[in-house]
Amino acid sequence: MxxxxxxxxxxxxxxxxxxxxxxxxxxxxxxxxxxxxxxxxxxxxxxxxxxxxxxxxxxxxxxxxxxxxxxxxxxxxxxxxxxxxxxxxxxxxxxxxxxxxxxxxxxxxxxxxxxxxxxxxxxxxxxxxxxxxxxxxxxxxxxxxxxxxxxxxxxxxxxxxxxxxxxxxxxxxxxxxxxxxxxxxxxxxxxxxxVILDLWSGPAAEPADSARPWTTIMTWNAFKGKLVYKGVEYFSKGTEFEKLMHLPRQAQARLKVAVGGVDAPLDRLAEYGWEVVDGPGATVTPADYQRFIAESRGEISTAKHVYVAMRTGWFSCRSACYLAAGRPVVVQDTGFCSIFDCGKGILAFNTPEEAVEAIRRVERDYSRQACAALGAAAEYFxxxxxxxxxxxxxx
Incomplete structure (x- = not known):
């Protein structure tokens, strides 16, 4: 068959x-x-x-x-x-x-x-x-x-x-x-x-100059109740993103989040230096979604707590699209570094300090990391x- x-x-x-x-x-x-x-x-x-x-x-x-x-x-x-x-x-x-x-x-x-x-x-x-x-x-x-x-x-x-x-x-x-x-x-x-790579060739061809922000698109909390297994509660994405609340000041870089979902702390994110936009509003059409990614320097994002805590090896569909657009991704490790070659286009972190260092590592050699992002998209997705x-x- x-x-x-x-x-x-x-x-x-x-x-x-x-x-x-x-x-x-x-x-x-x-x-x-x-x-x-x-x-x-x-x-x-x-x-x-x-x-x-x-x-x-x-x-x-x-x-x-x-x-x-x-x-x-x-x-x-x-x-x-x-x-x-x-x-x-x-x-x-x-x-x-x-x-x-x-x-x-x-x-x-x-x-x-x-x-x-x-x-x-x-x-x-x-x-x-x-x-x-x-x-x-x-x-x-x-x-x-x-x-x-x-x-x-x-x-x-x-x-x-x-x-x-x-x-x-x-x-x-x-x-x-x-x-x-x-x-x-x-x-x-x-x-x-x-990922259909040629459908992302437009965003990939757009230069990502150094003034553009590192971004992500996320839902703060998608759970409607407590997710408990063997007495342990597991959480959605907001719990992990809280750990990056101070990141704009730590990284001294423009960071932008398009966020939706329940109880997202929009004002607090802005107070800590995040540029905040409404997630569904900013990416409502397929073209808007591509445009948001194309206007990014790269992606900075956590994963849902349950993905991280259970060491799932999950890798984001959204991050795969960033890669196809030639944008390096700095993303929270869920166990995927045993599957992908991390450090080239895909950079994993476990702590805010590692996230800062990963962003700086990309910026030190941005052209090579951007090429590696495209290579990772072609090799893996x-x-x-x-x-x-x-x-x-x-x-």
Missing amino acids: AGSRLRIIVTGLAALYPVGGVAWDYLQYIVGFARLGHDVYYHEDSWSWPYHPIQKTYTADPTYSVDYIADFFKTYAPDLTGRWHYLHLHDRSYGMDRSAFDEVARTADLFLNVSGACMIPENLSANCVKVFLDTDPGYNQIMLSERLSWSENVDRWCATVAAHDRHFTYAENIHGADCIVPRMDFAWKTTRMP DSDKVLARFIEDAF
Whole structure:
């Protein structure tokens, strides 16, 4: 099967959260599989009201989300404009009509449920390989183990995960001796974010002069309750970012954060010297997201506490995009230095002092580090390589 042309359905959350980073996270899969010669379709069926980033509220009206997906394919993959299906609230189809998508599902070879975002189509071929892709490692495995009551429909979600034939994860260190992610009874295979490198050639060609800030794009806290495993509580990203609160003064550099999420301390970040902008507002379209990265010197970011504490080996989809734009990344170590060659384009830190030194190291030889960033993107995240290996491992 690995050498055959496959009919592939890829799911995502681009309609549920129509903002730039989310669009790139999911829709590069569709473009990448198509470029490998596969017959690929995007499908979204989350049963949920979509978020409207302009109105900053969830809404029963799907118009903004429908237009958003259509615009992405029209702009970045016009040959795929007729290959997406958004089933709004599990009721009404947009993009492809329901009968056309049902025929695709009936004849599909591979169903890739990225983030476990969607329900398995009811009439999916019995011969179709169903793959659950865990993009939120530690969190998802704890939820599978503990079935925390504050998570809505957790039992149904756990049953859906178990109904897949293969289980992949962005926790590339999940089989490492130092990784404490509960594996449950799943035979986890590892993978990573695919990046369509030529779609990032524009940002990569834009000079990153020394006056530009080091930046990141983040959600402060995405958890709706306490994430507890074996008596230990694990946290989201804000907990780790607190450790960098003084970094602008320590590094004596321009640092900028585009932040969203619950309880983000925007005023306090600004008081400590961070340039602060609204995350969804600054990166609402795929083009805005690319522009924000292109206008950066590099990325400076922490990871979610759960990724770090459990030594997952997770590496950010966002950071992969910075690399593809030729921007070096200074990012908190989750265990990925056993997988990637850290120090060249990718610089890891464990403490604020190490983050300061990493920024200074990049600035001392910026041109070489920027070239190394592009090299890392090509070596580790090129969609042709990532998705070809994924197909081999899935079959």
